Amino acid sequence: MGDFFYKIFIKDYRNIADPTVRHRYGIFAGVLGIFLNIILAAVKVFIGFISGSLSVSADGLNNLSDASSSVITLIGFRLSAKPDDYEHPYGHARIEYLTGLILSVIIIFVGFSLGKSSIDKLISPQTLEISLFTIFVIVLSIPVKIFSAVLNYSIGKKISSNTLIATAVDSRNDVIATVAVVVGMILSYKYQINVDGFIGLVVSLFIVWSGIGLCKETASPLIGERPDPVLVDEIAKIILSHEDVIGIHDLMVHNYGAGKIFASAHIEVDASRDVMDSHELVDTIEQEISNRLDIHFVSHMDPVVLDDEDIDAISQVISKVIKDFPEVGNPHDLRFINSRNRSRIIFDLVKSPGADVDEEKIVRVVNTALRELNPNYHTIITFDKSYTNL
Structure with missing residues (x-):
């Protein structure tokens, strides 16, 4: 009709x-x-x-x-x-x-x-x-x-x-x-x-x-509404369809009305990969998402260190501890800055929407677990807000 x-x-x-x-x-x-x-x-x-x-x-x-x-x-x-x-x-x-x-x-x-x-x-x-x-x-x-x-x-x-x-x-x-x-x-x-x-x-x-x-x-x-989960899934699928992409986080979508959607994301790539190649990769992803989904998309390239014994051990400890806190997600942006007297572990944790998160307790428990691994470990933890569950 x-x-x-x-x-x-x-x-x-x-x-x-x-x-x-x-x-x-x-x-x-x-x-x-x-x-x-x-x-x-x-x-x-x-x-x-x-x-x-x-x-x-x-x-x-x-x-x-x-x-x-x-x-x-x-x-x-x-x-x-x-x-x-x-x-x-x-x-x-x-x-x-x-x-x-x-x-x-x-x-x-x-x-x-x-x-x-x-x-x-x-x-x-x-x-x-x-x-x-x-x-x-x-x-x-x-x-x-x-x-x-x-x-x-x-x-x-x-x-x-x-x-x-x-x-x-x-x-x-x-x-x-x-x-x-x-x-x-x-x-x-x-x-x-x-x-x-x-x-x-x-x-x-x-x-x-x-x-x-x-x-x-x-x-x-x-x-300001939570982004359409279908759109979020489509963006994630396009990004993760590229074999050189390790992961994605901090995806944000801003809707300024029909045909005016702006989005951004952090795309994880191998830190050992040539920086120009990685830059070309994220540029390609940006263009693909913008053309296929008709949105304005920009990305931040996050290098991830792979096959490093110290970082792997640290990541396993953090992930194990975080399992006791369902109100936060797995860590990302993990960086390990090692020195002779003090080693800094920097990473982000994403809080679930509307969750009551005891940040001080989580920091205390994570620090205790990591110092059992090495007394010189000190953490800098940033608690991110979840906008898209990614």
Whole structure:
């Protein structure tokens, strides 16, 4: 169903990796959302005014808020497509998240406003004038919102837009709210049970709930989310696919919006290998990742000393001790600086996300174990934070 509309309204619709095509998808979704929601809002508010039904008017105002949301989404997609400039070298793609946050606040405000009106209606109920025609028109709006939800979700998944996915969830909630309105109207029409204020309150709660959900969805990437594990795995697989790579650590991924992902990693290579060859290797890896995954990738080359008896013995002792501390990972960046009176062992330990790590205890236990190996050993341990489990 979606491809039919995409083919008509979106040029080169299959090339979603192109930021321009992604922008067209967002514009299409925004314009369609504005059109559908304004039509629904006008019809429902008109019918609500004629029948005196607050719940119908509330549902119509909800559609109007959806239309304003689509306007903000449309503006967001336009602004986020602006090219990089001197003051914003990472681009403007995060504006899409910011506009989503703005519209979520608006939706929450509308929900509270309608909730207040519904409570007033509960306190002072009014006689409703409801006809089968009114019910019929409201029911007809349900397929429209289902269509909107499915299309927004489809586009959101296709172009990886949390804003459009959240809009789809909002449309789904509108369907549930509209069904609740219809139930209230049927009860009032058939059994003369006036639950209009209660139903209006339920609708307002759905609006608030939807706004809070949108707020969480859009605020999270602005605050900074953990990288997509699929992307992390793809980066690691490309790096480790090169036989001269020993390992990888300190992989970090920064997301500045769609098409604006920056990543870096420490790539471990044999210290005995020619430095120019190793440099050529990491350069090749950088280009491969950037081209295949469409991200900006840079790496740091970490030389690892192999087949050294002292370092092997030290590494075994550290790894054995660390097994008693599951909140930290295996050591990396291990360096051994040997002198006549004092030998320094320098390495990093990665802390698990959210773990309560007793760094002083770990340092004490590691030092004790290493000095049993050699009393002249002294450690310099850096505790790294894990961002990607690598």
